[in-house]
Amino acid sequence: MKCRKCGSAAALELRRHNAAFCSPHFLEFFRKQVAEAVHRHQMFTREEKIMVAVSGGKDSLALWDVLIEDGYQTAGLYLDLGIFDYSKESKAKCEAFAASRGQTLHIERVAEAVGAPIPVVQQATRRPTCSACGLSKRYLMNRAALQHGYPVVATGHNLDDEAATLFGSVMHWQTDALPRQSPALASTHPKLVRRVKPLYRLSELETAAFAFLRGIDYIVEECPFAKGATSIAHKQVLDRLEEASPGSKHNFLFGFLEKARPAFEKIEHVELLECTSCGQVTTGAICAFCKLADLVKRRTTG
Ligand code: AMP
Ligand code: FES
Ligand code: ZN
Numbered sequence: 001m002k003c004r005k006c007g008s009a010a011a012l013e014l015r016r017h018n019a020a021f022c023s024p025h026f027l028e029f030f031r032k033q034v035a036e037a038v039h040r041h042q043m044f045t046r047e048e049k050i051m052v053a054v055s056g057g058k059d060s061l062a063l064w065d066v067l068i069e070d071g072y073q074t075a076g077l078y079l080d081l082g083i084f085d086y087s088k089e090s091k092a093k094c095e096a097f098a099a100s101r102g103q104t105l106h107i108e109r110v111a112e113a114v115g116a117p118i119p120v121v122q123q124a125t126r127r128p129t130c131s132a133c134g135l136s137k138r139y140l141m142n143r144a145a146l147q148h149g150y151p152v153v154a155t156g157h158n159l160d161d162e163a164a165t166l167f168g169s170v171m172h173w174q175t176d177a178l179p180r181q182s183p184a185l186a187s188t189h190p191k192l193v194r195r196v197k198p199l200y201r202l203s204e205l206e207t208a209a210f211a212f213l214r215g216i217d218y219i220v221e222e223c224p225f226a227k228g229a230t231s232i233a234h235k236q237v238l239d240r241l242e243e244a245s246p247g248s249k250h251n252f253l254f255g256f257l258e259k260a261r262p263a264f265e266k267i268e269h270v271e272l273l274e275c276t277s278c279g280q281v282t283t284g285a286i287c288a289f290c291k292l293a294d295l296v297k298r299r300t301t302g
């Protein structure tokens with residue numbers, strides 16, 4: 001197989017693009033896809049400071065690498081979930097990455113904000129771990145960005161993540177979730193920062209290849225609570241479809257974004273208020289995060 005660009009021996013075949021690339025041209029392809037995402041959805045400008053949420057995994061560190069190399073003003077945000085060795089190792093990867101590139105890394109401890117680390121929160125809520133964890137992550141990302149003056153948070157969600165989330169929402173016809181599934185969410189309130197996903201055009205395999213070729217040291221293990229999650233089953237289904245018909249994930253996600261998403265956009269206006277306890281944006285009097293923190297407090301001290 002030969003590189004589509006230069007004809008030398010290809011290092012990687014991208015079946016869904018019906019193309020193969022040598023290492024340098026794959027890196028170029030990857031960066032162009034990020035640039036295309038940023039441009040198409042007007043994610044951020046060169047004048048803005050971008051907060052990159054990094055988990056220590058390949059996707060978010062690859063994203064941070066691309067943005068730094070492209071000359072954007074960035075800083076990292078690591079949320080320490082307090083999940084045993086997994087959190088210790090992933091935090092160390094983020095710190096090493098930031099230090100090697102002379103970048104600022106903000107760190108927030110979930111245990112401090114919610115009152116207990118995620119494994120204890122899970123026991124207190126008796127709900128699937130990822131629901132309290134996801135809620136805490138979204139809340140703390142927004143709060144940290146506001147506190148430190150970043151107008152936008154970028155996450156490392158890739159094509160596989162986005163296609164699997166869409167698949168899950170469609171499977172359960174969560175019509176509230178569908179309009180919120182987007183590569184770029186605008187700020188709808190002065191206390192809500194923009195959220196963007198510059199890797200949505202790139203597959204998990206592609207971000208892994210990019211991280212490898214760039215020599216990025218990332219944590220390979222998944223969160224120990226992720227095992228058996230339905231999102232993993234959804235990914236497996238989509239992997240089988242992709243295997244049988246390359247481009248399936250891409251067509252599913254991009255077809256939705258271009259053709260179906262507008263149909264689910266809400267017309268009615270939801271009033272956004274400020275939580276009477278913490279001041280962050282909510283639709284009720286007390287936000288879901290404060291309710292969670294309160295529940296954790298009652299169950300762990302009672
Ligand atoms: P996940 O929900 O684990 O698939 O992660 C999706 C994205 O959320 C990652 O690419 C990161 O940008 C962000 N993220 C996940 N976990 C953390 C964390 N502990 N700290 C900061 N950002 C995170
Ligand atoms: Fe949140 Fe695993 S990362 S429960
Ligand atoms: Zn080439």
Ligand code: ZN
Binds near residue numbers: 278280286287288291
């Ligand atoms: Zn609150």
